[in-house]
Amino acid sequence: MPQGTPTPWSYFLIRLLFKFVLKIFYGTIVVEGIENIPQTGLPCVVCANHTNSLTDALLLVTAIPSRKRNMLRLTAKSTQFGKKTLTSWLIESAGTVPIKRRKDFAEGSADNTDVMAKLIEALEQGDAVCLFPEGASRYHPTIAPLKTGVARIVSDTLSRNRDNPDFEISILTCSVTYMHRQHFRSDVLVTFNPPFRFRPRDNPELLAPVNYDHIRLVTAQMHRQIANGTFDAPTWDLIRTARTATPLYAPLGTTMSLGDYVRVTRTFLEAFKAERIPSDASSETDSDPAETTEIVRLKTDLRVCALSFVSIRTLYSSMTRQAYQATLFRLKIRDDRIRRPLPRPIILYRIFLRLSWAAFLSSISLAGLVLWTPVALTTFYAVHNFKKTGPVWDTWDEIAQYKLVYGLVSGVCVWLGMITLTLPFAPITAVAVPILMWMSLRWFEDAVSAFRAFLALVRLLLVPPATLAQLRAAREDLHARVLDLAVHGLGLPEDPETYFVENGEKQKGRVTGRWMGRAKYFSVRRRRKRDWNETLRLYEQFDYPSDDVQT
Structure with missing residues (x-):
């Protein structure tokens, strides 16, 4: 089995430095699904949603334990290379591969053929390569349609090793959820999902010459898996309302982990999203395959719901327009103070x-x-x-x-x-x-x-x-x-x-029992949190931009 590329000393330095810095900047970093990460020597493409620029890559580097992977080969936009800045030096010295984006170059000059060849060679050596298939970091409420580059790299790698029956390559998707991506002492959930595994003998449809529909299908599966582990909605208002529903359901002091909090909030979010889907949405023939698949899934899941869409729509309208939430915001009082007079x-x-x-x-x-x-x-x-x-x-x-x-x-x-x-x-x-x-x-x-x-x-x-x-x-x-x-x-x-x-x-971040709760409050390593929306501020943070902002 390949042993992977030796780890450069600068990678150790970067991982150590930013593991320390990230633990200071973010109050709690919870990592789920470590058992899903393939071991060093097994070719792997790591893909995640991309909402926080370089921070996303640093978070993945520090979240993957060295006992699982000796290093994660990163990619970054080429415009960050060749500059006399600390960021540029960190990127280059860690063996990061530059990716040319079309919007950064004149039409036709963004040729990544050599880059793709280097990434395939790295995979054949047993490396893990990090790619962000959205193509660019973006501060949007929804995950952008994924580029097909990851599926094409997997197809090309399988095709080059079609005569090796034991060759296997994985796509490891990761869902990253920031409670507040830019606020000091906020919290982050990193969820590694079960990997997609591919072999030449098991996936002949991905061997060259390949039907592009199979590439799009793999990309759609990646999109769905990433979106299933984080907040993904067409508007900020939907996310804001779902996060308002969660403390009404599970009030302040509920001893739930960050992962449980995200999953409960996402459950409300999916209900509010499904209520907005037109009855004939799945019949559109020119829609994106990933989007169509998600629409069909949402409509199917909500068929078993005992409540009608009308009830969900009424509740959503009440939560967005009702005077209760507006009054709490105006008086700067938390819901828990009303719940427990x-x-x-x-x-x-x-x-x-x-x-x-x-x-x-x-x-x-x-x-x-x-x-x-x-x-x-x-x-x-x-x-x-x-x-x-x-x-x-x-x-x-x-x-x-x-x-x-x-x-x-x-x-x-x-x-x-x-x-x-x-x-x-x-x-x-x-x-x-x-x-x-x-x-x-x-x-x-x-x-x-x-x-x-x-x-x-x-x-x-x-x-x-x-x-x-x-x-x-x-x-x-x-x-x-x-x-x-x-x-x-x-x-x-x-x-x-x-x-x-x-x-x-x-898991980390969860407090059980009165004695443990009080002991965690004075913990040297971290403080006990009763509210996952908490930051180092004197007021509540729901700093999503208005949905009418140009995007």
Whole structure:
């Protein structure tokens, strides 16, 4: 069996550096399906949805354990090569292959024939090659129609090895879901799906000369598998509404993993999407094969739904237009505060408790926050200037990349600067500074969470009792309809708070039991999260652009 290309030293460096940086930038990175990753020496094309520019590639590099693959050969747009920047050096030194995009070159000059030949040779040596079949990073609510390049590479590789009965090549799709792709201390779910495996003797339809319909079929299967593991919708409004339905169904404090949260939200999303499909949509003869397949699947799945499309449409309209959600947004109160009403003496007691805790944590974080200040200012300035270079749909997918790169550079400068200033104690400083910065970040994150709860309680105290009563009645009606859809229409468990404790995914990011929950709150490695929508902000984040923005 091939052993794969030896791992360059720069790849080890990049993987180590950005594994560290990604763990700081994102609060929780949950990786599912590691068992689906083929071992080193087995040719493999890794494909994922592409929403976050270079960050997507770095995330895949760090998510694949070295015990499974010694390296992941990356590809990147050719315009990122040959520049005197840190990003360009990182890309080139890691053995990344440049891909020419047609929109970056004059018509007819984007020839990738030699590049494709190199990728096929790498696969024959047992490498794993990373490709993003959407063709470009894009900040859109839906996954773009996939290019057929991956299926064509598999077909060409199989054709070149048609006389080897044991030759096997896999397509490993990956679904990446960012809760907030560009916000500090947000969360990410990386799901490796079961691979598609191909052999010359099992897949003669992919051997040259190949009927292009088979290429399109493989591409459609890839599209469906990637979309099934993440949020994929024609509008941002559908995603926003589905994410609003999830906490109504599984309220704050439900001990569900990030994977469970994404799957529940996606279940609501699919119901809202299917409600919008015209009855004759599947009869269109000129539609895209992947799109047609998805339409037929959605219509078939929803036939078993006990609720009618009319009921789903009414619920969707209520959630998007009803005064309940608008009032919560205006008052800046969370749904959980309405679900569990608190007596005013308890609210006052908790206000004192949260403010005291926030003040204590902030005070012990001050020393470390001084070290974080240059990093925060540098990244803020870089991102602020970058946003001026284009519209939201052309810049938001690269914000996280800028924050990661500039945060890494400025953080290293702070570290080296502190070592220089304390030169006689350099060995101690070299270790103490990263520890201090990490622990101050942990403490400050808890301080922000406590102060956010303090502000919510103060706002709750100022709401007139009559308004609270109206909100509670509106919530009970909306919750009953969401639960009816979830249980009787979508097959979700009736009691999510109990179900996910007993049957939920037991993985990183999940807290079970009162003692473990409290212990995780003070964990050195990560803080316990009760809400997967949480970021290092004092307010809720649903920062999707308007659907009428040009895309």
